Structure formats: C-alpha cells, structure tokens
Amino acid sequence: MPRMPHPHALVRTIGRPRTAHLARTARTPRLGSVLLCVLTALVALVATTQPASAAAGRPYTNPLKSAKGADPWLQYHDGNYYLITTTFTGILGIRKSPTLAGLAGAPNVQVWSDTTSTRNTNIWAPELHLFNGHWYLYYSAGQSGVACCDSQRTHVLESAGTDPLGPYTYKGSLTGSNLSPGGWLIDATVLEAKGGLYLVGSGSVNGSAQSLVIAPMSNPYTLASSSFTVISSPTLSWETSGAPVNEGPEPLHHDGRTFLTYSASYCQTPDYKLGQLELTGSDPLSRASWTKKQTPVFQRSDTNGVYGPGHNGFFTSPDGTENWIVYHANSSSGGGCGNGRTTRAQKFTWNTDGTPNFGTPVALGASLPGPSGETAATPTSYTLVNRNSGKCLDLAGGSSADGTNVFQWTCTGGTNQKWRIEDQGDDTSRLVNVATGGVLDAADCSTADGADLRQWSWLNNKCQRYRLVFTATGDYVRIVNENSGKVADVADCGTADGTDVRQWSWLSNTCQQWRLVPTT
Known part of the structure; x- marks a missing residue:
C-alpha cells in the first residue's frame, strides 16, 4: 500500500523584548511628583517589555x-x-x-x-x-x-x-x-x-x-x-x-x-x-x-x-x-x-x-x-511578457468571440493582457483571459508548426491545456501545448505590435520564452 509523505522546513523564532530604564533624578522632588514619575515609568516599563506586535x-x-x-x-x-x-x-x-x-x-x-x-x-x-x-x-x-x-x-x-x-x-x-x-x-x-x-x-x-x-x-x-x-x-x-x-x-x-x-x-x-x-x-x-x-x-x-x-x-x-x-x-x-x-x-x-x-x-x-510582514499585494492574474520583444501576450481588441486572435502588443495593463492560470489537477493549466473568460486554444487541435493560437470557449480538451515549464531564472517559462507538445512562439521573432503568436517546435530561443508577471 502507498505510504504518503510530508514536507518541512527549519523554523527559527526571534524574541524581541526590549528593556526600559527608569530615569534617575539628581534632586528629591515632592511626594506627588515622585508618585507621578514612578507611575509613568512603570507604565512605560510594561509597554516596552512586551513583545513587538507585527501587523498581520x-x-x-x-x-x-x-x-x-x-x-x-x-x-x-x-x-x-x-x-x-x-x-x-x-x-x-x-x-x-x-x-x-x-x-x-x-x-x-x-x-x-x-x-x-x-x-x-x-x-x-x-x-x-x-x-x-x-x-x-x-x-x-x-x-x-x-x-x-x-x-x-x-x-x-x-x-x-x-x-x-x-x-x-x-x-x-x-x-x-x-x-x-x-x-x-x-x-x-x-x-x-x-x-x-x-x-x-x-x-x-x-x-x-x-x-x-x-x-x-x-x-x-x-x-x-x-x-x-x-x-x-x-x-x-x-x-x-x-x-x-x-x-x-x-x-x-x-x-x-x-x-x-x-x-x-x-x-x-x-x-x-x-x-x-x-x-x-x-x-x-x-x-x-x-x-x-x-x-x-x-x-x-x-x-x-x-x-x-x-x-x-x-x-x-x-x-x-x-x-x-x-x-x-x-x-x-x-x-x-x-x-x-x-x-x-x-x-x-x-x-x-x-x-x-x-x-x-x-x-x-x-x-x-x-503571516506578518507581507507587504506585496496578492496577485489575481498574470501577464506573459515575451523575453525577446518585451511585449505582452494580448487578446485582439479584448473581443469575447471564439476565434479571436492572440498576438503580442506593448504592455498596457489592460485586462485583455491579463491571464488567470488555472491548475487542472493533471500537471497542466488553462490560460483564461481576464477580460473575456475565454481560454488560449490551439486552432483546430493542430499539431503542426505555425498553427494559430487563439481564444475559444472552454471545451476541456488537451488542445486548451498547457504546461508552464521553467526555462530560465527571472520567471521565464515556455508555454507547452499538452496536445501538440509545441510552444507559444512569436512569429519570426518579430518585435512589432501585432506580431502573431503561434505554436512551434521548441528552438530554445528567447522568442519562445515568456516571463510570468503577477498583477492585481
């Protein structure tokens, strides 16, 4: 029978008590002043010897x-x-x-x-x-x-x-x-x-x-x-x-x-x-x-x-x-x-x-x-930035129609350039456009080099599933279609706005590498 495993990491805790010191005076003040000073000092001592409370x-x-x-x-x-x-x-x-x-x-x-x-x-x-x-x-x-x-x-x-x-x-x-x-x-x-x-x-x-x-x-x-x-x-x-x-x-x-x-x-x-x-x-x-x-x-x-x-x-x-x-x-x-x-x-x-x-x-x-100490915003989606051109994977015009083309464009922060990357529980993900809810799809389930990548309604098939494979430090991945085994590629390594994104055999070049950038 399978025995299931467990993960772990070393934990080091940091105690942070601080010590307050009562100020001493050179003269003997009146009793009321003495009591007030002592009370003030005790309050300060209690406050400063408590562990620092970090924001959640x-x-x-x-x-x-x-x-x-x-x-x-x-x-x-x-x-x-x-x-x-x-x-x-x-x-x-x-x-x-x-x-x-x-x-x-x-x-x-x-x-x-x-x-x-x-x-x-x-x-x-x-x-x-x-x-x-x-x-x-x-x-x-x-x-x-x-x-x-x-x-x-x-x-x-x-x-x-x-x-x-x-x-x-x-x-x-x-x-x-x-x-x-x-x-x-x-x-x-x-x-x-x-x-x-x-x-x-x-x-x-x-x-x-x-x-x-x-x-x-x-x-x-x-x-x-x-x-x-x-x-x-x-x-x-x-x-x-x-x-x-x-x-x-x-x-x-x-x-x-x-x-x-x-x-x-x-x-x-x-x-x-x-x-x-x-x-x-x-x-x-x-x-x-x-x-x-x-x-x-x-x-x-x-x-x-x-x-x-x-x-x-x-x-x-x-x-x-x-x-x-x-x-x-x-x-x-x-x-x-x-x-x-x-x-x-x-x-x-x-x-x-x-x-x-x-x-x-x-x-x-x-x-x-x-956990305390988090300062960044929680990502809700990602842009995919081509390593060669520095431009974003973009859905043409933000159209919700099936068949809308996917190409590269100067990064604008628009929702048509934002993608949710949703785990499908089988080592693959689907890429869902935030603007439309449509998914990245290999046209007609083709396995050929040059087949178009486009938007389509979710059909739950391998042609719409992708593996993001680590390629280089800096969060660069190749986007691999589960059906064809081919990767998202900027046509002819173009750098112009509107250059088509298609699938192609892996050539190990920067035109086929995409940086994952978290967005909110």
Whole structure:
C-alpha cells in the first residue's frame, strides 16, 4: 500500500523584548511628583517589555492548493513563498507567490520531468533545502510499469544557483543497504543537528514496521553510511490505525532545542496524525537520544471537518516573528490517500515548557490573517511578457468571440493582457483571459508548426491545456501545448505590435520564452 509523505522546513523564532530604564533624578522632588514619575515609568516599563506586535499579513483562506495538494512543502525565500507537493507522476511543479493567499491561484511551473524508467512515476513528498548556494530537491519516486509501491526510492536534485525554480540536475539516489524491500525509503528530509548533517526518512530495517530511520550525510547528496538506524517505531495505539506507520519526519528548531514531528497511522484513515520526538541526547544516530511524546500533537477535528491532517512542514513569516505549519488534510472521513487531500496552513505558538503548540486544524473557507510582514499585494492574474520583444501576450481588441486572435502588443495593463492560470489537477493549466473568460486554444487541435493560437470557449480538451515549464531564472517559462507538445512562439521573432503568436517546435530561443508577471 502507498505510504504518503510530508514536507518541512527549519523554523527559527526571534524574541524581541526590549528593556526600559527608569530615569534617575539628581534632586528629591515632592511626594506627588515622585508618585507621578514612578507611575509613568512603570507604565512605560510594561509597554516596552512586551513583545513587538507585527501587523498581520494579507488575508488568506484554506486550502492553499486544492489540486494535487498532498505532502506539501512550503518555503519562504527572498520575498516569495514556494510551494511544492506530491504529483503521483514523473513531474515536479512549484507555485510561487509574494503572499500566502496568492498561492491558491499561482501558476504551477514545471521544474523537473523524468523519463528514466526506474524513477519516473509516483513522485511523493518533495522538499527544498538550501545548502552552500544551491537548492536540493529531495523526493520519493517509483519505477514505471511496476505496481505501487515497493519500488519507491529517495532521489535528490541540485539547482544551478539560488533560484528555487532551478534549473535542476539529477544528483543520485539515497538509500540504505539494510532497508527493505531492496532499499525502500520515502519521505526523506535533512536534519542539521550537533554539528552534523543527517538524512531522516521512513523505511524498514531488518523487517521492522514502517519506522523513522536516520543515516549520516557527507554532503547534501551523499550518504556517509549506507546503514540506517531506527529512531522511532509505531508502538503506541494512535500510531497504528489502519496500519502501523511512522513517516514524514520534519525538523523544528527552537531556542536551542531540536524537535522532529512525524506522521503516524495509515494515510487511508481519518486518524492519520502528527507525533513528536525531541533530541534529548548527544547522538542523533542513537534511538536513545530521541524522546517520544506519548500523545499526538496534531490530529483530526470532526467539529471543523478536518480529517487525516499530516505530512507537515514548517515556515516562518516574512518578518521572522511567527511560526507556521503547512500540512495536508481531507474534508471527509473517507478521503483516503489520493488527490482529494488539500494543502492548508496555519500559525502555531509555543507552550511555556518550550514545546510547540500546533492547536487544532482550522476549518476550510474562513478568512484568516496571513503571516506578518507581507507587504506585496496578492496577485489575481498574470501577464506573459515575451523575453525577446518585451511585449505582452494580448487578446485582439479584448473581443469575447471564439476565434479571436492572440498576438503580442506593448504592455498596457489592460485586462485583455491579463491571464488567470488555472491548475487542472493533471500537471497542466488553462490560460483564461481576464477580460473575456475565454481560454488560449490551439486552432483546430493542430499539431503542426505555425498553427494559430487563439481564444475559444472552454471545451476541456488537451488542445486548451498547457504546461508552464521553467526555462530560465527571472520567471521565464515556455508555454507547452499538452496536445501538440509545441510552444507559444512569436512569429519570426518579430518585435512589432501585432506580431502573431503561434505554436512551434521548441528552438530554445528567447522568442519562445515568456516571463510570468503577477498583477492585481
């Protein structure tokens, strides 16, 4: 049976108390003046020793991702949130937005596609980690043509630079000689602790139940030992609903302490939930160094209609003052392990004993204050700017008629140049013109070079579905028609207003690259 994964990121909290000092006077004033001064000073002291209260971010509503929203990993980096989730295919896509709310409508940009048969299906639990100026993308994947899911293994990609969108190259597989069957390992994350780097994932050692396992790393893509150690097994009653499972480990650091959350029980049940370990010893490779909390830390809420919350990750608000958890959950008790799971996020706090307090999963649909420190507006649509000409993908005259031509034009900010990029839940999107509601369409479903791109009513076919494939840093993508495999191309690399946009075979030139620019 498939075991579902979980995403995570290190959280660092920033305490911000300030100390006020009472002013001292050289003389002895009258009693009334003394009392007034003391009262004023005490008020000032109370006010200034309270933690600074940052303004809430832009309002958001869960879910953040309703299509393919399982096993979410959410990273805030350099002014933007990046969200990546399980796809169940051989493709990995990332959403990017300056606000948490904007992720719900952000384009899904394909950053990796694999045709190698041993690892090109059932991609689960992707995570992004930044080390030494490169992003490392860890994920589980299986073998094409093999029944799910004994062929799942952990793989790692490396970015060329500091852009989380890539481009990426494949670095290798991470597995252990003592994992069964045959090196099975899923839900891997990277733990930094006690001056070392460790890979923590979910697997079985010597026939154990599906457990949390750990091995040392010599660098972000190489294990220092092929032998894994079990640090947690599903032995408590709440870890065995449906099947005994510990998976989806995720590190959380706070005030010099290291915690590791994990998902327990079988994802097919509504009782999939989070447990917690704490590193209380000196050796992360030793099971004795980890102390397990005997009760779950995050679980279903029938009152709020949330079932099977798990496979979590962590992130901080843009100003660094708030801690947030991202996770997937179902909206019915029979939701199971598939694509019905949606991505959700909420703020969490800390108990007086220094442990995290994740609270109760919030209901869908309520407007909530976003992470503090967000300053950008939430995007509602996007313009597509050609890299060669600097001009925008435009709908001629803003006409709503089927067959209206699509060409390039100087960017004006008009709604006929704004497009909603709507995820179709199959690694493709449709491009909906804001002015008309019509979609980008390849004329007559042609597969020929030069076939016209136009507007048409939504027919729900592959000729109207596109993959946005990351091409170059700067948010440049190629717009690939799902039916023909050909890309949106400015005819003859023209730079004039009105130059036609058509489909053409990929030539790897700037006339076929489009920048995604968020608009409101």
